[in-house]
Amino acid sequence: MGVVLADSSIVVLALPDIYRELDTSVSGVTWVLVSFNLVMALAAVPAALVARRVGPGRAAAVGLAIFAGAGLACGLADTLSTLIVARCVQALGGAAAVTAALELLPATVGSEQRAATVWAAAGATGAALGPALGGLLTELVSWQSIFLLQVPVALAAAVPILAVARHEMATGVIEPELRRTGRPHLWANLALAMVSAAIAAALFLLVLLLIEGWRLSPIVAAIVVSVMPVAAVVGGKLAETVEDARSRAAAGAILVSGGLAGLAFLPKATIALTIPPQILVGIGLSLVLSALTETALGGRAPQAIHGGWTISARHAGVVIGLLALTPIFTHEIEQQRHDAINAGTAVILDSPVNPLLKLELAERVSERLEEQRGKVPTIGPAFEPLPEDPGERAEVQQLQAELQDQLDRGATHAFSTSFILAALLGLIALFPIALSKEVEL
Amino acid sequence: MRGRALVIGAIVASLVLVGAYLAAGGSSYEPEKVQNPCKPRPWSNPRSLGEIANQFTTSALDGAACKLGVSREALARALATPEARKRFAEKYGIDDRKLAQAVRAGLVRAVDDAEEAGALSPILAGPLRETLKNIPLEEAIELVNNAKSLLGNVQGFLGLGSSLIEKFLP
Numbered sequence: 001m002g003v004v005l006a007d008s009s010i011v012v013l014a015l016p017d018i019y020r021e022l023d024t025s026v027s028g029v030t031w032v033l034v035s036f037n038l039v040m041a042l043a044a045v046p047a048a049l050v051a052r053r054v055g056p057g058r059a060a061a062v063g064l065a066i067f068a069g070a071g072l073a074c075g076l077a078d079t080l081s082t083l084i085v086a087r088c089v090q091a092l093g094g095a096a097a098v099t100a101a102l103e104l105l106p107a108t109v110g111s112e113q114r115a116a117t118v119w120a121a122a123g124a125t126g127a128a129l130g131p132a133l134g135g136l137l138t139e140l141v142s143w144q145s146i147f148l149l150q151v152p153v154a155l156a157a158a159v160p161i162l163a164v165a166r167h168e169m170a171t172g173v174i175e176p177e178l179r180r181t182g183r184p185h186l187w188a189n190l191a192l193a194m195v196s197a198a199i200a201a202a203l204f205l206l207v208l209l210l211i212e213g214w215r216l217s218p219i220v221a222a223i224v225v226s227v228m229p230v231a232a233v234v235g236g237k238l239a240e241t242v243e244d245a246r247s248r249a250a251a252g253a254i255l256v257s258g259g260l261a262g263l264a265f266l267p268k269a270t271i272a273l274t275i276p277p278q279i280l281v282g283i284g285l286s287l288v289l290s291a292l293t294e295t296a297l298g299g300r301a302p303q304a305i306h307g308g309w310t311i312s313a314r315h316a317g318v319v320i321g322l323l324a325l326t327p328i329f330t331h332e333i334e335q336q337r338h339d340a341i342n343a344g345t346a347v348i349l350d351s352p353v354n355p356l357l358k359l360e361l362a363e364r365v366s367e368r369l370e371e372q373r374g375k376v377p378t379i380g381p382a383f384e385p386l387p388e389d390p391g392e393r394a395e396v397q398q399l400q401a402e403l404q405d406q407l408d409r410g411a412t413h414a415f416s417t418s419f420i421l422a423a424l425l426g427l428i429a430l431f432p433i434a435l436s437k438e439v440e441l
Numbered sequence: 442m443r444g445r446a447l448v449i450g451a452i453v454a455s456l457v458l459v460g461a462y463l464a465a466g467g468s469s470y471e472p473e474k475v476q477n478p479c480k481p482r483p484w485s486n487p488r489s490l491g492e493i494a495n496q497f498t499t500s501a502l503d504g505a506a507c508k509l510g511v512s513r514e515a516l517a518r519a520l521a522t523p524e525a526r527k528r529f530a531e532k533y534g535i536d537d538r539k540l541a542q543a544v545r546a547g548l549v550r551a552v553d554d555a556e557e558a559g560a561l562s563p564i565l566a567g568p569l570r571e572t573l574k575n576i577p578l579e580e581a582i583e584l585v586n587n588a589k590s591l592l593g594n595v596q597g598f599l600g601l602g603s604s605l606i607e608k609f610l611p
Contacts, residue, residue: 238447242443242447243444244443244444246444247443247445250451251444251447251451252451254448254452255454255455258451258454258455258456259455261458261459262455262458262459264467265463265467266462267465268465268470276458280454280458287447336471336472339471339472339474340472342472342512342514342515343472343473343474343475343514344472345475345517345518346475346513349499349514352492352495354495358495358498362517362518362521363521406472406473409470409473412470412471413471
C-alpha cells in the first residue's frame with residue numbers, strides 16, 4: 001500500500017528529467033502527477049465497492065497486477081501521452097489495491113482500529129518518502145527505473161494475497177451483499193483534501209525550486225527533501241502521545257502551513273535554510289494525515305468504502321493543489337527570470353570592469369540566456385575563460401557572483417506566491433478540522 | 442501530551458520560523474529593481490580616463506533607452522549581438538534608424554552628465570556635444586551595428602584627446 005501511495009509523489013524528483021527527455025513544458029509534465037492523482041480520486045470509492053463485491057483478496061491481487069503492468073508501460077514510455085495514459089491505468093490498479101488492503105489489514109494486525117492506524121501511517125509515510133526515493137533512483141539509474149522497480153515490488157506484494165484470493169474463489173464472495181454504508185465524514189475528508197493540496201504543493205514546489213531554480217542534481221535534491229520523511233517519523237511518535245485526533249490534525253495543519261510560509265520567505269538561496277521549514281512540514285503532515293484519516297474511518301463501516309473516500313479526498317486535494325498552483329508559479333518563474341536577467345545586466349553595466357570587456361561579457365551572457373530560453377539559466381560558462389590579469393580576473397569573478405546572486409534571488413522569489421497560497425490552503429483546513437467531531441478511537 | 446499544548450507548540454514553532462526568516466530579509470529576497478533610465482544616475486567622482494569612459498557609456502545607454510522607452514539593461518543586451526538586436530527590434534518595433542537616433546541622443550546626454558558631474562570641462566563639452574548632435578545618421582547606425590566600435594570610439598575619442606581632457610579633469 002505504501003508503494004501505491006508513495007507513487008503519487010515518487011515521480012516529483014524525476015519530473016525535471018522527464019521534462020527534458022520527453023521535450024515537454026512544465027505544465028505538460030505536471031500531468032504525469034495530475035493524471036495519477038485524478039484517476040485515484042475518481043476510482044477509489046468505486047474500487048472499494050468492487051472490492052466489497054468480489055472480495056478484497058481478489059481485488060487487491062488484480063489491482064497489484066494492473067499496477068505492475070502499467071508500471072512497466074510507464075518505464076518503457078517514450079512519449080508524454082503514453083506515459084500519462086499508463087499512469088492513469090496504474091492509478092486504477094493502485095486504487096483497487098489500496099482500498100482492498102484496508103479490508104485485508106484487520107486479519108493481519110488484529111483489529112479494524114489498529115488497521116486504520118497502520119493504513120493511515122502508511123499513507124503519510126508513503127507521501128513523505130516518495131520524492132526522496134524517486135530522486136535517488138533518477139540520479140543513480142534513470143527516471144524510468146522508478147516505474148520499472150515498482151513491477152517486482154508490486155508482484156511480490158501480490159504473492160501473499162494470492163492465497164486469500166484463492167480462498168475467496170473457493171468459498172465464494174466473502175460478503176454476499178453489500179452492507180449499508182454510512183455517509184462519509186464530510187469535514188474530515190474536506191480537511192484532508194485541503195491539507196493534501198498544501199502538502200502536494202510543498203513537495204512539488206520544493207523539488208522544482210531545488211532542481212530547476214537552484215540547479216541541484218536529483219540525488220542532492222533527494223538528500224535535501226529526505227528531511228521530510230525523517231521528520232514525519234518524529235511526527236508519528238509525537239502523534240502517539242496525544243489521543244485527541246482533532247488537536248493532532250489542527251497542530252499538523254498549522255505546522256504544514258508554518259513550514260510552507262517559511263519556504264515562501266527564504267532569506268537566501270541556501271539548502272540549510274530549507275531544513276527548518278521541511279521539519280515543520282514533515283512533522284505536520286504525519287500528524288494531520290493520520291489524524292484526519294483515523295477520524296474519517298473511526299466508527300464507520302465498511303472500512304474499505306470509507307478508506308476509499310479518504311483516498312479520493314487526498315488525491316483530489318493533490319490535483320486541486322497542482323492545477324491551481326502550476327499556472328501561478330510558471331508565470332512567476334518567467335517574470336522573475338526577466339527581472340533577474342535585468343538585475344544581472346545592471347550589475348554588469350554598473351561594474352568597474354573595462355567597458356570593452358563588459359560588452360564582451362554582456363554578449364556571452366546574452367548568448368547563454370538565449371541557449372537556455374525559458375529556464376533559470378546557469379551563468380558560469382559565460383564567464384569562461386577568465387581574464388589573465390589578476391585584478392581583472394577578481395573583478396570578473398565578483399561580477400559573476402553578483403549576477404548569480406540575482407538569478408538565485410529570482411528563482412527563489414518565483415516560488416514565494418505559490419508557497420504562500422499553499423500555506424493558506426493548510427490554514428483554511430482548520431475550519432473543517434474544527435467542525436469535525438471527535439471520535440473515540 | 443495534551444492536545445492544547447501540541448496546538449500551541451505548533452503555533453509558536455511556526456511563528457518563530459516565519460518571524461526569523463522575515464527578520465533575516467525573507468520578504469525582500471528578490472532581484473533588485475532596475476532604475477528608470479530617464480532618471481539621472483549620479484556620477485561617482487572619476488579619477489581616471491577608464492572611469493570616465495565607463496560612466497560615459499552608462500549615461501549614453503541611459504539616454505538612448507530613455508528615448509526609446511525601454512530599460513537600459515534591455516538595450517545593452519540588444520546591442521550585444523546582431524541576433525539580439527534583431528529580436529529587440531521585433532519585440533519593440535524599433536528600426537535601425539530609430540535606434541541610431543536614440544544612440545545619438547544618448548551620447549549627447551552622456552556629455553551633459555559628464556559636464557554636470559564636473560568630469561568634462563564646458564570648454565570641451567560644448568564642441569563635443571555639437572559634434573555628436575550632428576553625427577551622420579549612417580555613422581550612428583554603424584555605431585549601433587558594431588557596438589564594440591561604439592565603445593572603442595568612446596575610448597578612442599577620449600584617448601586621442603586624453604592629454605587635453607586630463608587638463609580639465611577635476
